Amino acid sequence: MSTNRALEGVGTFLDDRLHGARGIRIFLRKIFPDHWSFLLGEIALYSFIILLLTGTFLTLFFQPSMSTITYHGSYLPLEGVKMSRAYASTLDISFDVRGGLLMRQIHHWAADLFMAAIFAHMIRIFFTGAYRKPREVNWLIGITLFTLGLIEGLFGYSLPDDLLSGAGLRILEGVLQSIPIVGTYLAFFLFGGPFPGNDIVPRMYILHVLVIPGLLLALITAHLFIMVFQKHTQMPGKGRTNQNVVGQPMYPYFMAKTGAYFFFIFGILALAGAAAQINPVWLYGPYNPVAMSAGSQPDFYMGMLEGALRVFPAWNWEVLGHDFAFNVFVPALVPLGLIFTGAAVWPFIEQWVTGDKREHHLLDRPRNAPTRTAIGMAVITFYGVLWAEGANDIIADHFNVSLYLTTQIAQVAWLVGPILAYIITKRICLGLQRKDVHLLEHGVETGIIRQLPSGEFIEETAPVDEEARAVLESRPDYEPLPDLGGTGDVPAPGMRGAVGKVRTRLYNLATESVPLPAGNGHRAVEGNGHGQHAVEGNGHAAPAEVSSGPDAPPADGEH
């Protein structure tokens, strides 16, 4: 009882001044729908928190200076070697600060996990259509976070000024120089003169520990606020509609689960930091522009850029009497630029093609949006080929194939692969839809074989239960393209021109699916359309409830 009184006392004190009881009560009861894929974004969030914690520790010891000293520290193989203070202090963190190596390794693993989680989260958002209205803004924030994460990571692993990351900076210099007209100036301003200069490490340092993390923190905060405000999306299921959220409340359930999840992620990263060596800069040696070793690889999230640079043909042209390094400028900026720009405009393109301006809170199963899923897989294949090509020397070495062959394969695969991925994915999606339709029509095989009096054997099937039915029947509810005045077979005036024809074709492509069995799905009025072999008395819900899926008009909730 005294606890209660204490709580009441503190609560009253705060509420008298801050007025929180109602708002916080609503927040405590905020509903979190459950699905494993919803945890991917949380991995990114918690990795970021771990990055802030471990990164702050590292700043206490790291010296972002390129002035040269002669090393006389604990790591004897480098005794007497000239190196920058940045490199020397990284050695000191690793060998002379207790827990320093652990924090360095957790920091680096967490950075890799951060980027990997963003990748996976973004893919999940795309394939389930979670970016649709009203969540386009959060989708754009997400793409910005991804881009910032790439730069933050590049600067972070370049800070120790070791041989490997120095080569990465050299490549950055070359890429900057390839930019027409201003490239050479950009490179000189960034590096404070000719490469490598003495300025790049302190400059990257302040960007890495203050500017970019500040932007990341602000954008992540906005990302989460918008998510809370708009409420979560949910996967289709029984009782889940476009107008509700079904799940467990924030307090105490989600709090306890997400706390556990944070500890798991921190625990796994600590395990990685303890047992899995990452970025052993003492083995690479300090940077010098004369040396380089085979098998140089950037961190995985830069691999796609690296692969694009490797795969592109050696085209270098003179433009207006100037040297234009097509072979650098195009692969460094175009493939990733296309993916990011394409991702950013995709929600709006899809809205235009389908004419669908409604809010969507119920997610699509990837199979139910075959064209979107196929495009997603094509982009992933495009990215994946270039990413693998970024490690083609490692692949050639481990699989004992010719180095040049790996590049030649990639030169074909980055064009052909996405097309194949598109076709195959689409067929798989439509096949899975057919399977769903089959389940709805004929039910689930029970494994019971029955002999009829006539001697005939039949296998009994059972209709799918309500929960599964709700999932199987969930389909995007496309509206027909807006009627602009056409009648019958005569197309509307707005759909007659070239743009209209393209739009009609794209609409047909985007909405392609296997129709649900008669009586199911869209605006079903009666009947549940079970197969003929259905066992009677399965206790399914009334028709009205069955159709209350995503298909229930009006999905907009404009009433």
Added chain:
Amino acid sequence: MSETNGPAEPERGEDLMADLAASGGEPDEGQARHRVIGTPAPAQARTLLADQRGEPAEVRELPAGPEDLPSAKRAERAVAACFTIAMLAGLGFIASYVIFRVHTINNVFHSNLALGLTMAVAFLALGAGAVIWVRRLMPNVELTEQRHVLRSTPENKAAFAKTFEEGAEASQFVKRPIIRRTLIAATVPAVIAPIVLLRDSGPLPEKSLDHTVWKRGTRLVVYGTNRPLTPAEFNSPGASLSVIPEGFADNDDALAKAATTLIKFGPDELKAPTVMNWTVDNIVAYSKICPHLGCPAALYEQTTHHILCPCHQSTFDAARGAKVIFGPASRPLPQLPLMLNAQGYLVAQSDYHEPVGPSFWERS
């Protein structure tokens, strides 16, 4: 997460019956089928919010606690055990910090392992305890919350528009174009100034990328030992060395352009377009800086005479003027003109005759 819980679960009611019916009296198979379809398991719990049909509202949203007491007791002990392990591991972390020294590779290895493992165990045990707590002790519930349309009501929108217009009118921003235009003009320098301020972040490139520090008579010294070379000391065909201009060993800015590869060939192995006048005794010198993106083209294969850049695998034929035979590089490695000085040491005849390293706009 929402899979079937253990005995702590409240009665499952109709859904279980539906499952049984659906799967032909075999509940396990029913569960398996759920997973195949890839959806969360059925919502076993009750939706505890009152529905909208005017039934009396429930006072409680969440049930008080588990009904199966022995199972709850077991779960409680498991949670407490996990938290105890976490505490012990945490203490172990502090102890490891005190016990394990660093300063040698071996010590660091042990310290890192002890600190990391205790930390991992502490966090993983905390997480495991919390998960057991949620899943075995807290009664499984599922609540439903209604969404509201995000779009504002027409009244609110109209009120907003009115307020905004009133403000605009009161400020007379629209009515007085001269204020508006001069204000906009005033912000232009504020946008440009920060960019101008960055001007001194580096010198202008001017012609600095066109040249390296090599000059007529600069001795080639071996990278690492800084010893000058005579052809007699470098006489086994197939050998290659990294050389730098004498006096610049500590100047990374100079070396980033001047690093050079020296290769000794056998008689008659060097072919056009190698400039033979720039070789001495079948010793040829090429820039080590890859014309693609500036990495040191550091790998040399004796049997094929190929120079390979490890960054993007541009490959150059050293016997034929370092012309490109594979990869993204668009130009051969520039050749450094060599000669002997009066003392018989290898020296440069001149700087490279073209800019070394990656392309840039002003390169001609």
